[in-house]
Amino acid sequence: MEGISFIYPAWLILLCLAGGFLYGILHYWGSTQFKDQGNWLRRLLFAVRTLSITLIALLLLGPLMKYFINVEDPPVLVVAADATSSVILASDSTEMASIYQQLEQLETVNPGRVQTDFLLFGESTRTGKPSETDFADRSTNISELLEYINNTYDGRNLSGVVIATDGIYNRGANPIYTPIRHTAPIHFVALGDTSVRRDLMIRRILHNRIAYLDEKFSIQIDIAGRMANGSSTTLNVFSMDPAGGRQQLYSEEFTIDSDDFFTTTEIVLEANRPGLNHFRAILDPIPNELSEENNVRDFYVEVLDTRQRVLILGSTPHPDLGSMKSLLENFQNYEVDLFSLSNWEGNFDDYDLVVLHQIPSRLPASRRVLEDVMATDRPLLFVLGNQSDINQFNRSQELLQISGGGNRFNDAVPLVNNNFNPFTFDQDLFRRLRGFVPLQAPFGQYQLAPFANTLLHQRIGQVETDMPMLTFGEVGNRRMGILAGEGIWKWRLYEFSSFDGADATADLLQKTVQYLSIREDDRRLRVYTDKNLFDESELVVFEAEYYNASFQRVNEPDVRLTISDAEDNQFAYNFDRRADHYILNTGPFNPGEYSYIAEVEVGMERFTVEGGFTVRPIQLESINLEANHGLLNQIARNQGGQLFYPENLQSLLEFLSEDHDFRPVVHSSLRTNLVLNLFWVCIAILGLLFVEWFMRRFYGSY
Numbered sequence: 001m002e003g004i005s006f007i008y009p010a011w012l013i014l015l016c017l018a019g020g021f022l023y024g025i026l027h028y029w030g031s032t033q034f035k036d037q038g039n040w041l042r043r044l045l046f047a048v049r050t051l052s053i054t055l056i057a058l059l060l061l062g063p064l065m066k067y068f069i070n071v072e073d074p075p076v077l078v079v080a081a082d083a084t085s086s087v088i089l090a091s092d093s094t095e096m097a098s099i100y101q102q103l104e105q106l107e108t109v110n111p112g113r114v115q116t117d118f119l120l121f122g123e124s125t126r127t128g129k130p131s132e133t134d135f136a137d138r139s140t141n142i143s144e145l146l147e148y149i150n151n152t153y154d155g156r157n158l159s160g161v162v163i164a165t166d167g168i169y170n171r172g173a174n175p176i177y178t179p180i181r182h183t184a185p186i187h188f189v190a191l192g193d194t195s196v197r198r199d200l201m202i203r204r205i206l207h208n209r210i211a212y213l214d215e216k217f218s219i220q221i222d223i224a225g226r227m228a229n230g231s232s233t234t235l236n237v238f239s240m241d242p243a244g245g246r247q248q249l250y251s252e253e254f255t256i257d258s259d260d261f262f263t264t265t266e267i268v269l270e271a272n273r274p275g276l277n278h279f280r281a282i283l284d285p286i287p288n289e290l291s292e293e294n295n296v297r298d299f300y301v302e303v304l305d306t307r308q309r310v311l312i313l314g315s316t317p318h319p320d321l322g323s324m325k326s327l328l329e330n331f332q333n334y335e336v337d338l339f340s341l342s343n344w345e346g347n348f349d350d351y352d353l354v355v356l357h358q359i360p361s362r363l364p365a366s367r368r369v370l371e372d373v374m375a376t377d378r379p380l381l382f383v384l385g386n387q388s389d390i391n392q393f394n395r396s397q398e399l400l401q402i403s404g405g406g407n408r409f410n411d412a413v414p415l416v417n418n419n420f421n422p423f424t425f426d427q428d429l430f431r432r433l434r435g436f437v438p439l440q441a442p443f444g445q446y447q448l449a450p451f452a453n454t455l456l457h458q459r460i461g462q463v464e465t466d467m468p469m470l471t472f473g474e475v476g477n478r479r480m481g482i483l484a485g486e487g488i489w490k491w492r493l494y495e496f497s498s499f500d501g502a503d504a505t506a507d508l509l510q511k512t513v514q515y516l517s518i519r520e521d522d523r524r525l526r527v528y529t530d531k532n533l534f535d536e537s538e539l540v541v542f543e544a545e546y547y548n549a550s551f552q553r554v555n556e557p558d559v560r561l562t563i564s565d566a567e568d569n570q571f572a573y574n575f576d577r578r579a580d581h582y583i584l585n586t587g588p589f590n591p592g593e594y595s596y597i598a599e600v601e602v603g604m605e606r607f608t609v610e611g612g613f614t615v616r617p618i619q620l621e622s623i624n625l626e627a628n629h630g631l632l633n634q635i636a637r638n639q640g641g642q643l644f645y646p647e648n649l650q651s652l653l654e655f656l657s658e659d660h661d662f663r664p665v666v667h668s669s670l671r672t673n674l675v676l677n678l679f680w681v682c683i684a685i686l687g688l689l690f691v692e693w694f695m696r697r698f699y700g701s702y
Contacts, residue, residue: 007062020054052688075159075662080119081130082165084137100130121145138618141172158184166192167628170620185641192627198227201294211271225261240278274305293622308352315361319489353517358385360392379516385486405444412441412458439485525607544582591617
């Protein structure tokens with residue numbers, strides 16, 4: 001014991017002694033009790049009372065007792081086994097199981113004196129005995145194992161590390177450069193085969209992760225061959241159907257002309273199906289090949305359909321119609337359909353934007369078409385001209401009202417409103433508009449709604465007016481635009497003759513269509529994933545948002561998710577609530593195509609969201625099967641360890657048994673404790689008080 005100290009000043013100890021002495025004198029000095037027994041009894045009781053009261057008073061000062069304790073930390077031997085598939089791809093699985101069972105005998109190194117901890121590593125590092133692995137990990141991260149040992153055994157009596165692996169790593173940093181923060185030797189059991197064996201492989205495939213519908217994209221495939229001189233193979237590329245079928249897209253034959261063969265081929269494919277496209281490259285195997293697993297590589301390309309469908313519907317044939325269609329088709333993300341009233345029989349819901357050229361007009365079919373399109377929520381662009389029925393136009397919308405015109409028209413030149421802010425445009429191009437030929441704009445008084453936002457005003461002659469030529473607004477859930485004037489075809493011809501291209505007209509039309517066709521997300525239930533392509537060991541995490549009728553985000557109702565695989569097996573989940581949204585971690589899935597349906601029921605309403613994702617297999621372990629014992633030997637030398645082979649595991653056991661570094665370490669630490677917390681001190685005080693009480697009772701007093 002180091003000693004006793006007090007929280008309060010030491011001079012108070014004398015006060016405690018004086019208090020105990022005074023308490024004893026007041027109780028027994030001059031007392032006539034026990035006169036028959038003589039003075040010895042009163043003196044004894046006086047001493048007991050003085051001592052007990054003094055001790056109680058001293059405890060009020062909060063005395064601290066300082067003492068050392070010794071803790072023996074036994075030596076720790078860490079045994080880590082590679083749990084990846086590359087270990088058995090180039091070896092016999094039965095032989096590897098026997099080697100791993102022998103590794104567990106390291107537990108007998110100085111039994112009772114050495115603590116042996118077993119680890120498994122691959123995709124992750126975790127506790128487990130070597131015999132428990134099924135060699136299913138799809139990637140190897142040796143640097144993570146070394147860092148795990150650094151962190152887990154920091155400050156421990158780590159006396160030795162044994163790692164059984166083939167030295168092949170395909171995730172994480174090069175383990176040679178991983179800093180090791182302990183001094184324990186690292187020994188390796190070198191698995192696998194370092195000899196170069198006959199093998200073909202697709203080493204890697206380079207490709208863009210995203211392509212656009214109906215465009216072409218290229219991929220680059222690297223092919224390697226070892227000890228296969230004189231053989232030939234064929235590379236086939238397939239498009240994999242979600243239902244399990246496949247379609248051949250490419251085939252090329254290669255002749256292997258060296259024992260260390262390498263070549264690169266570039267292939268151009270066409271993105272003809274929107275969504276996540278699954279492709280597979282396959283090399284035909286050759287005789288006596290080491291492994292056929294690395295002859296197959298899967299890759300995925302997400303094909304985006306960003307095209308927007310635009311319907312141009314004209315009252316009668318007009319040169320504006322062809323010009324607008326031609327200008328928009330120069331942009332790859334627009335699909336434009338052109339119809340007139342006489343041959344239109346389609347569905348407005350199939351389009352992202354409807355352009356009504358001089359509709360409504362005075363033709364009977366015009367009113368029916370206008371009623372049909374207004375019954376939808378499709379964005380609209382009205383183009384007014386000589387055939388427009390202005391009165392019917394005024395009754396059909398609230399953005400712009402034109403009155404008093406009497407079917408007369410003005411020649412109006414566009415005048416750009418520099419305060420327009422819904423979208424930006426090329427100022428240099430728009431300066432051209434001041435010199436454009438005029439459009440035929442309806443004559444009359446223009447009255448704009450308060451929510452209107454005008455891009456182009458009309459300049460009539462030399463008078464700059466505030467009458468709109470091109471204006472926009474949102475009416476309910478619909479975006480709407482109005483071009484008050486016909487004759488865009490003249491703008492196009494003017495630009496071609498003056499500037500060798502209709503850049504300003506095309507830019508104006510494209511920005512107008514782009515702005516109008518963008519629709520706000522008005523879904524009540526929304527479900528998201530960070531991506532739609534996951535690795536087989538990756539966690540699939542969903543987030544969901546639910547909006548009430550007032551479009552406030554809440555998370556009161558339960559949101560359910562059902563995931564289905566290609567064989568229609570279903571997995572049901574419930575989202576967890578987080579603040580004002582939902583989150584769900586479903587864990588990893590096996591490789592394949594999956595679809596999901598999320599649903600929420602609120603009263604009599606039911607909202608659903610459908611989607612899908614793909615899980616791809618990890619093929620890293622099959623790419624390279626040549627063991628890297630040189631790397632293991634270098635790490636072992638740097639850390640004072642040795643390299644052992646499976647056939648001399650008994651030598652490793654004997655080496656570790658004779659290792660004098662396996663010694664316990666005794667740690668001494670200074671502890672501080674309140675004396676009041678010591679059980680025996682309280683018992684001693686109670687004992688003194690009991691002795692005094694017993695003797696007083698025994699000799700006839702209270």
